[in-house]
Every structure is written in C-alpha cells, then in structure tokens.
Amino acid sequence: MCLAIPGKIVEIIEGQNDVGIVEVTGVRRKVQLGLLSEDMPVRGDWVLIHVGFAMSKISEFDAAEQMRLLSMLGEIDQAIEEVRGYGGDDNISEISVDHQVRSRPN
Amino acid sequence: MRYVDEFRDPELITKTVEEIRRLADAARHYRIMEVCGGHTHAIYRFGLKDILPENIELIHGPGCPVCVLPMGRIDDGLTIAHEPNRIFAAFGDMMRVPGAKGSPLEHKARGSDVRIVYSPADALEIAKKNPNKEVIFFAIGFETTAPSTALTLMSAKKQGIQNFTVFCNHVTIVPAIRAILDSPDMRLDGFIGPGHVSTVIGCRPYEWIAKKEGKPVVTSGFEPLDLLQSIVMLLRQLRASEAKVENQYKRVVPWEGNRAALRVMAEAFELRPYFEWRGLGFISQSALRIRDTYAVWDAERRYSVPETRVADPKSAQCGEVLKGVLKPAQCKLFGKECTPEHPVGALMVSSEGSCAAYYNYEHRKSLVTTISAVA
Amino acid sequence: MSHGAGGKSSRRLVEGLFAPLLLSSGSSERLADAAHIEIGGATVAFTTDSFVVHPLRFPGGSIGELAVNGTVNDLAVSGAKAHSMVVTFVLEEGLASSTLEAEVRAMSDALKRAGVTMVGGDTKVVERGKAEGMYISTAGIGSPIPGVHVDAKTVRPGDKVLLSGPIGDHGITILLARADLDLEADLNSDTRSVLPMIEAMAAQAAPGIRWMRDPTRGGLATSLNELARDCGLSVELNEEEIPVRDEVRGACELLGLDPLHIANEGQFIAIISPEFADMALNAIQLTEGGDEARIIGQIRQEPANTVVVNTRYGGTRIVDMLVGDPLPRIC
Numbered sequence: 120m121c122l123a124i125p126g127k128i129v130e131i132i133e134g135q136n137d138v139g140i141v142e143v144t145g146v147r148r149k150v151q152l153g154l155l156s157e158d159m160p161v162r163g164d165w166v167l168i169h170v171g172f173a174m175s176k177i178s179e180f181d182a183a184e185q186m187r188l189l190s191m192l193g194e195i196d197q198a199i200e201e202v203r204g205y206g207g208d209d210n211i212s213e214i215s216v217d218h219q220v221r222s223r224p225n
Numbered sequence: 226m227r228y229v230d231e232f233r234d235p236e237l238i239t240k241t242v243e244e245i246r247r248l249a250d251a252a253r254h255y256r257i258m259e260v261c262g263g264h265t266h267a268i269y270r271f272g273l274k275d276i277l278p279e280n281i282e283l284i285h286g287p288g289c290p291v292c293v294l295p296m297g298r299i300d301d302g303l304t305i306a307h308e309p310n311r312i313f314a315a316f317g318d319m320m321r322v323p324g325a326k327g328s329p330l331e332h333k334a335r336g337s338d339v340r341i342v343y344s345p346a347d348a349l350e351i352a353k354k355n356p357n358k359e360v361i362f363f364a365i366g367f368e369t370t371a372p373s374t375a376l377t378l379m380s381a382k383k384q385g386i387q388n389f390t391v392f393c394n395h396v397t398i399v400p401a402i403r404a405i406l407d408s409p410d411m412r413l414d415g416f417i418g419p420g421h422v423s424t425v426i427g428c429r430p431y432e433w434i435a436k437k438e439g440k441p442v443v444t445s446g447f448e449p450l451d452l453l454q455s456i457v458m459l460l461r462q463l464r465a466s467e468a469k470v471e472n473q474y475k476r477v478v479p480w481e482g483n484r485a486a487l488r489v490m491a492e493a494f495e496l497r498p499y500f501e502w503r504g505l506g507f508i509s510q511s512a513l514r515i516r517d518t519y520a521v522w523d524a525e526r527r528y529s530v531p532e533t534r535v536a537d538p539k540s541a542q543c544g545e546v547l548k549g550v551l552k553p554a555q556c557k558l559f560g561k562e563c564t565p566e567h568p569v570g571a572l573m574v575s576s577e578g579s580c581a582a583y584y585n586y587e588h589r590k591s592l593v594t595t596i597s598a599v600a
Numbered sequence: 601m602s603h604g605a606g607g608k609s610s611r612r613l614v615e616g617l618f619a620p621l622l623l624s625s626g627s628s629e630r631l632a633d634a635a636h637i638e639i640g641g642a643t644v645a646f647t648t649d650s651f652v653v654h655p656l657r658f659p660g661g662s663i664g665e666l667a668v669n670g671t672v673n674d675l676a677v678s679g680a681k682a683h684s685m686v687v688t689f690v691l692e693e694g695l696a697s698s699t700l701e702a703e704v705r706a707m708s709d710a711l712k713r714a715g716v717t718m719v720g721g722d723t724k725v726v727e728r729g730k731a732e733g734m735y736i737s738t739a740g741i742g743s744p745i746p747g748v749h750v751d752a753k754t755v756r757p758g759d760k761v762l763l764s765g766p767i768g769d770h771g772i773t774i775l776l777a778r779a780d781l782d783l784e785a786d787l788n789s790d791t792r793s794v795l796p797m798i799e800a801m802a803a804q805a806a807p808g809i810r811w812m813r814d815p816t817r818g819g820l821a822t823s824l825n826e827l828a829r830d831c832g833l834s835v836e837l838n839e840e841e842i843p844v845r846d847e848v849r850g851a852c853e854l855l856g857l858d859p860l861h862i863a864n865e866g867q868f869i870a871i872i873s874p875e876f877a878d879m880a881l882n883a884i885q886l887t888e889g890g891d892e893a894r895i896i897g898q899i900r901q902e903p904a905n906t907v908v909v910n911t912r913y914g915g916t917r918i919v920d921m922l923v924g925d926p927l928p929r930i931c
Contacts, residue, residue, distance in 0.1 A: 121263020121288075121369065121447065121577070122856045122930050123421045125228035144226050144850035146785040151346055153376045154486045165228060167424065167477050168854070170316070170366075170930050171344025171782075172373040175424045175483065177228055181476040189237050189450060192244045192457070226846075226853065238913040262931055272915020291931060317855075317927035330924070343781045343855070343928060370930065449913065566608060566923050577931050586917045 123169035125177055126150070128160050141168055228476070232448030233271075241453040242276050248460040255281045257459060258549055259417040260402060262289030262577035263447055269586035271449045281456065284549035285582070287401045288419055290365045291318050291575035292547070293502045294394055297533035299324035302363045302392045303332050305528045312338045312355065314348040315363035322574050325535045329363075345377040345391075352381075352389035361524050362391045369421040371395040371513055372486035375493035378519050390524035393515050396500065398422050399430050400511035404502075406438055410550045415459040417452065418444035420474050425490075427482025428470050435468040446474040493519055501534075503571040504543035543570035546579055553580040560588060608923050610817070611826070633813060634678035636744060643744050645680030647671060650737035656699065658777040660769075660788025663736055664706035666865055669791050670816070671740040672714045676795040677812040677868050679748035679802075682714060685740045687721040692731040703734065714793040716740070745799065747806030752830035754810045760877035761835060761897040762870045764797055764884060765790070767820055768848035771862035771926070776851065781928065783854065785847040790866035797890045798868065804883040808876025814868045818922045821860040823869060824907045825921040835907045837897035837919075855928035860909075860919055862926060871899065 126141035128150075137152040139160070151172045152159060158176065160166055166173040249255065259265060265285045268274060274283065287293060299322055306313030313329060320330045320341060333339035338358075342348045348362040364374045374391060381389045398419055405411055418431055423444045431442045441462040445455035455473045462468065472478055493516060500512030515523040524530075537543060541563065542556040553559050553572065563569035565581050572578035576585065634647035651667045672682040687707070691700065711718055769790040776783050794814065802809065811831075815823040820842075824835045844852075844859045852859050866889075872880045877895060884890040907919045 121261050121266075121419075121421050123369070123424075124853050125226070126854075127227075143854055145787075145847040146783055146850035146854060148783050148854070149346075151344075151373070151376060154372050154483060154489070156485045167421075169369055169421060170373050171346050172376065174369070174421065174486070175477045175479070178476045182228060182231070185450075185454070185473075185476065186231060186237075189241060189454060192240050193247075226849065229853070233912070235913045266931075269917060270911075271913070272911045272917050275915040276913060289931065316930045318929045318931050320927050321924070341780065341928065343783075343930070347780070347782060366930070575931065576929065585920055588918075 123167045126168050128164050232450040238449055244457050246278050249278050255414050257415050258284040258286045258413050260286035260288040261419040265582050266577040267447045269582045285579035287547045289575050289578050292571040292578040295501045295503045296324050296535040300533040301530045306361050310358050312358050312360045314340045314342045317341050345374050349377050359388045364391050365394045367398045367422050368425045372490050375489040378493045378522050381522050390522050390527050392524040395513040400508045404505050405548050408548045415441040417455050418442045420446050423478045425483050425486045428472050428480050431470045435470050439468045441468045442470045443473050504547040541570040543572055553583040608921050633674040645675050645742045647674040648739040652735050655777050656733050661791040662706045664703035665710045665791050667736040667738045668707050668710035669793050671738040672793045673814040675740050675742045676798045677814050679750045680742040680744050682716045682740050682742040684717050684719045685738050688737040689723045690731050690735040691725050692733050693725055693728045745802050748802050752811050755831040755871050757899050757901045758874050759871050759899040760895050763896045764867045765892040766843040766845045768859040768862040770865040772848050772851045787847045792866035794868045797884045797887045800883045800887040801880045805876035805880035808873040811871040815864050817863050819861040821919045822921045828907055829905050834900040834903050836900050837909045839909050840912050841894050841896040843892050857926050861922050
C-alpha cells in the first residue's frame with residue numbers, strides 16, 4: 120500500500136508509451152508513467168514511485184513551503200498568543216495551518 | 226536523498242516535538258490512529274513513540290493489505306499456480322504468508338514456479354518472455370496499487386498477451402475505516418490519514434469522518450517530520466474543537482486525487498458486492514474485481530478456483546487488535562504461539578502488521594522494562 | 601530450505617542438529633568462525649565454508665574470489681592468518697570450460713593477493729540441472745595472530761563496536777545482478793581479504809580485541825544478534841555512524857530493505873575495549889581499504905541479548921536477526 124519513494128526522471132524512453140527511467144541516489148529503474156497521463160512528467164521532474172509506476176509529481180513548491188512552516192513552528196503560535204493578548208482573536212486559526220487555500224504556481 | 230533527508234532533519238524534529246508538547250493538553254489522553262501499515266512501520270523504524278509525550282497514544286489501524294487478506298485466497302492462488310506450466314508472480318510481501326498448505330516460498334521449495342516481482346509490469350514481462358507458460362499475478366494492495374494493476378491489464382489487452390492473468394485481491398480503504406468507527410469499543414480522537422492511497426483517491430473520501438463522526442483527519446507523509454507535523458495539525462484542531470480533513474502531504478497528494486489513476490481503475494475494475502477481510506469479517510462494497518471487458522485476464526474466471534475458506538483459530542484476537550481495541554501484547558497468543566517466525570494470525574504475518582511491527586521493534590524492550598520494574 | 605540465508609533458521613540447524621550429533625563438545629556454544637586446535641604442541645586455526653551464488657560472476661567479483669576471501673576472512677576474524685587452502689568444486693555437467701577457467705584464474709589472483717597457497721582439492725561433476733553451474737567449498741588452515749584472543753565471553757559493557765567499512769554492497773550487487781527486479785546501479789561487491797586490516801589493528805591494539813566477526817549472510821544485524829546472545833549483553837548502535845553507500849541506501853529504500861540485514865563479503869566487526877578503541881580504529885583507517893572504518897556503537901548491560909539502534913533524533917528501535925532471506929516489499 121505504502122512504500123513509495125521519490126525519484127528523478129532521468130530519461131523518457133523513445134517510442135515506448137509512457138515509460139521512463141527514474142533514478143534514486145544512483146539506482147536506476149524503468150518506471151511506467153501512464154498514471155500521470157494528464158500531466159506527463161519530463162526529464163528532470165521528481166516523481167513518487169510505487170511498484171514501478173509514477174503516482175504523482177512532487178511539488179518542489181509544496182515541499183519548500185512545508186519546510187518553511189516547520190522552521191517557523193513556535194513562532195506562529197507565539198504570534199497568535201500575542202494577538203490574542205490584544206483581544207483581537209477572531210479567526211486566529213486562519214493564520215496557522217490552512218494552506219489548502221493557497222494556490223500553487225504552475 | 227532528496228525529498229527524504231530534509232524530512233528527517235534532527236533539529237526540525239526536535240522543534241516539532243517541542244511544539245507537540247506545547248499543544249498537548251497535559252490533562253488529556255489522546256488516542257490517534259494511523260490507518261496505514263506504512264505509517265505503522267515508519268513510526269517504529271524512526272522510534273517516534275520514544276520522543277512523543279506519554280499522553281499521546283498511537284493506535285495502529287487496519288491499513289495492511291497483506292494482513293487483511295484471508296488465508297483461503299492465498300491457497301486459491303497457489304492452487305491455480307500449481308500446474309507445471311504456470312508461474313505464480315507476487316510481491317515480496319506475500320512470499321512468507323502462510324496459506325493452509327504453506328506459503329508461496331514453501332510451495333516454491335516443493336517445485337512450484339514462484340517468482341518475486343517488484344511491479345505488475347514485470348509480471349507481464351515474464352509472460353511475454355515465457356510464451357509457453359501461464360503467468361498468474363497475485364495482486365494485493367489498496368487504491369495505491371490498484372491503478373498499476375489496472376494499467377497492466379490494459380497493457381496486456383492492448384498487446385494481445387494471452388498467457389497472463391491477474392488474481393485480484395485489491396481492497397478499498399474507506400470501508401476499513403468505517404469498520405473501525407462502527408466498532409463499539411473504539412474511542413479515537415483523530416486519524417493520521419493514509420498517505421499514498423490519497424495520491425489516488427485524494428482527500429475528499431475522508432470528509433464524512435470529520436463531518437459525520439466529528440473526528441479530525443490529517444493525510445500524512447511517511448517521513449518523521451511528516452508524521453510529527455500531522456500530529457501538530459491534529460492537536461491544533463482538537464484544541465480548537467474542530468474536525469476537518471487537512472492535507473499534510475501536499476507535496477505529493479492532490480486534494481482531488483489522481484484522475485487518470487481513478488479512470489484506469491474504473492476501466493479495469495468494479496466493486497465486489499462483498500469481500501471477506503481477515504479479522505474483520507465480510508464487508509460490502511469493499512474490494513475490487515476485474516470487469517467483464519477484461520474477463521480473459523481474470524484468473525478467477527479462467528481457472529477454477531476452489532474458494533477455500535480457512536478460519537483463524539478462535540484464540541487469535543486479530544480482529545480486536547486490527548480495530549485498535551487491543552494492543553498486540555494483549556492478545557493471548559502474542560509472543561508465544563504467534564511470532565514472526567511462526568505467525569498464527571494476520572497481523573504477525575506482514576512486517577508492517579501491528580503485531581509484527583511491535584514484536585520486531587519493541588517487544589523485547591518492554592520485557593526488560595517489566596523485569597527491571599519488578600526487581 | 602531457507603536455512604542457508606543466515607539468521608535464525610541457520611542457527612537452529614546448527615544448534616539443533618549439527619552440534620549435538622557432530623561436534624565433540626556436543627554443543628554449539630563457543631562455535632566461532634574458525635576452530636583453534638592443538639596438534640602436536642602447535643595451535644592451528646581451521647575452517648571451512650561453501651559458496652553458492654547466482655550469478656557466478658557479478659560486478660566486483662565472482663564465486664571463485666568469494667571462495668578464497670571468505671575462508672581467509674573466517675580465519676582472520678577468529679584471530680588467525682591464513683596459510684594454506686584446499687578446494688572442492690562441484691560442477692554442473694555441461695558447464696562451459698571457459699567459465700571454469702575464469703573462476704580458477706579468479707581464485708589464483710585472490711590467493712596471490714591474500715598471500716595464501718592452494719595445496720589441494722577435488723572436483724565432482726553432477727548432472728545437468730544440479731549445482732546451478734558451480735558450487736565451491738574451501739577449507740583453510742592458518743596460524744594464530746600473536747596476542748589476539750577472540751571470545752564473546754570477554755566482552756564487557758563499555759566496549760566499542762568497530763566496523764571496517766560501508767555495509768550492504770555485496771548483497772545489493774547480487775540482488776541487482778539477478779535482474780528480476782530490473783534495477784541498475786554502479787555498485788560492486790566488496791569482496792576482499794580483511795586480513796591486512798586485522799593484522800594492522802592487532803599490531804596496535806591486540807590486548808583490546810575481544811571479539812570479531814565477518815557479517816556475511818544475514819548482515820550486521822545477524823552477527824551482532826549472535827554476539828548479544830553469546831555474551832548476554834546489549835549491542836547499542838548509533839544509526840548515524842553506520843556507513844552506507846548512496847546506491848545501497850537507494851536500493852534499500854526502493855525495495856523496503858534494511859541495510860543491516862544485507863550480506864557483506866569484505867567487512868568485519870570488532871569489539872574493542874575502550875582504552876584501545878581509538879588506536880584500533882586509527883590503525884585500520886591507515887591501512888589500504890580501511891579509510892571508511894568507523895566506531896558505530898558500544899556494548900551495554902541492558903537490554904540483554906538484544907541489538908538496539910539509536911535513531912538520529914532520540915528514538916530507538918530493536919533490530920532482530922533475519923528469518924530467511926531479505927525480501928523486497930511494496931507495503
């Protein structure tokens with residue numbers, strides 16, 4: 120169900136429908152790209168691989184965003200506490216983690 | 226390793242754990258279930274239980290497709306594959322799972338042609354390379370794996386490869402979660418939602434858990450920082466008395482899921498009216514079977530299937546451990562009749578089953594603690 | 601039979617069947633990688649090993665090389681310098697003579713590098729379909745390295761665990777060479793004689809050497825679990841210190857394997873008393889091929905008979921022996 124690893128597409132195989140070569144720290148394997156037919160990856164893209172099939176493209180933006188949020192941990196809540204202290208705590212939760220609202224650049 | 230190592234950064238982990246300690250209400254005991262077997266494995270592998278505060282209890286859920294596979298299905302698959310010109314191909318996870326007449330590896334030792342494959346596409350390749358043999362691919366997995374099997378079936382059809390069939394045991398995750406929540410003994414505060422299943426089905430299928438059952442769900446990645454951040458997000462919701470679905474694994478999970486994957490699943494599969502889950506009994510609309518349009522590649526239609534039913538011994542308490550009602554060590558057979566070397570029940574069979582994970586990573590530690598506490 | 605993969609099944613076979621019936625002592629306690637026996641006043645070390653590997657040739661080596669280095673290493677980790685060897689070939693009928701010649705040459709080269717002479721042997725041919733091409737068995741004899749005494753019972757809490765280099769190279773190379781998983785990597789078997797490193801270590805730190813082993817089938821986890829049981833103590837490893845090549849790590853992540861369970865053919869573990877640990881490490885690092893040696897952990901009192909790994913962030917996990925072969929997983 121669950122073992123899926125990030126790998127980089129290093130080659131798209133000519134003439135074969137939706138097949139590429141993916142590399143994970145020096146280990147290379149054929150990967151089926153058919154599940155990403157709506158947004159076919161190109162060389163250099165990072166994908167999530169499960170049983171030899173690419174399941175999803177990895178969003179560099181979201182990964183970086185997550186790192187940013189994590190490194191700000193503690194600071195966000197401190198900010199919330201401060202604002203609460205001023206009595207203006209309507210919709211405080213919006214400041215914190217609702218990143219569904221953010222849109223991804225394309 | 227990129228997109229892996231960053232999420233194992235020790236400093237950020239320490240920071241996130243501090244945040245968890247800050248958010249967790251000392252007067253409260255939190256019971257959080259991680260549904261997915263891969264999450265169970267990660268929790269043990271990274272020793273996360275050691276660094277979480279004592280009042281956060283992680284309960285292992287039923288998301289282990291090997292664990293919930295009834296033994297009879299393994300016997301059926303192996304029976305079909307027993308003929309001399311047949312090849313049984315399956316993932317490594319299946320190889321030691323015992324049927325009533327032995328595991329696939331044991332069948333191999335007795336002369337059956339049993340092969341480990343990493344991908345269903347590799348099983349199809351074996352069929353292409355061995356035109357005089359019939360390859361039966363024993364498919365297991367939740368919605369993460371089903372699309373790959375589906376694409377492989379479509380590929381077999383497209384290429385006209387006749388000597389390939391799939392013995393389909395794909396199951397779906399939502400009915401398993403429903404079974405947990407329907408269990409009268411279950412008290413849970415929230416869910417660490419499946420990570421990789423969600424890359425296919427998205428996050429919407431879990432909304433009823435938040436809306437109707439009032440439990441927060443956070444779909445989570447598998448690295449330590451992913452799991453810890455998910456716990457932070459759950460605690461924030463619980464503090465604010467909220468219950469909604471949130472997506473922690475955004476770098477990989479699209480909220481709407483993967484349309485192409487869902488399409489190929491619908492092309493090759495349909496829902497069975499019911500299916501037997503080991504430890505949970507019969508659940509309706511919980512498993513996939515191959516559509517009529519692909520009947521030629523369906524092992525259950527091409528071959529006669531004995532439909533073996535093997536009951537687990539009554540003393541095995543797999544169902545209760547699966548539902549999180551009992552801890553592995555509380556089952557009467559745990560560590561005695563039932564160990565990874567000679568598994569009796571489903572959860573000891575797969576390395577990500579709760580009993581096996583607990584046994585392999587923790588059991589002996591706790592034995593020592595008990596002894597030194599008594600001494 | 602999964603008994604050949606090392607780990608729990610092998611141990612049961614040895615302890616339950618071979619030892620009671622075959623060994624003079626009747627028990628497998630004190631069974632080391634080589635036996636040190638006295639003949640006419642002189643102590644000699646004596647060992648045997650057999651080699652079954654598929655494919656016969658793989659990046660970085662071949663079955664012939666394994667057969668020589670394996671026996672040299674068994675002697676070395678028992679605290680002995682290999683002197684002479686005998687070999688038995690079991691050949692499948694129809695094996696190409698060029699294949700056999702290639703292995704004999706490989707063995708000859710390995711013997712020269714190890715400074716060991718082949719003094720005899722035997723060959724048998726079995727019918728087609730048996731022996732998967734070729735099985736090789738070697739037996740080696742050597743003399744104890746002065747000052748070195750290897751015994752699990754001398755291990756004490758506080759002793760350091762020393763590892764000679766990166767783990768997993770051999771097992772993963774073989775796995776990839778079998779081609780069923782369709783993975784490719786620039787990786788070689790680590791097969792080599794570890795004697796030079798052990799001799800260098802002994803020259804500086806012999807009194808501190810408590811125990812050694814070459815972690816072949818079943819990997820580091822199996823060898824250290826055996827130690828933990830034999831000495832009744834705990835082996836505590838620091839995950840961060842254990843050297844693993846990127847490619848081995850990538851293959852293990854992809855396949856869901858643990859490098860601690862993967863076979864090595866050119867490494868050894870040594871348990872060294874704390875006073876001698878740095879000297880021992882230094883000596884190895886200055887020897888050719890020893891630059892990646894590390895101290896990867898220490899011996900503790902508790903939890904007894906157990907191998908524990910400290911993760912990088914304060915968590916721990918227990919590592920058990922293999923049950924049979926390491927199998928790739930998808931879940």
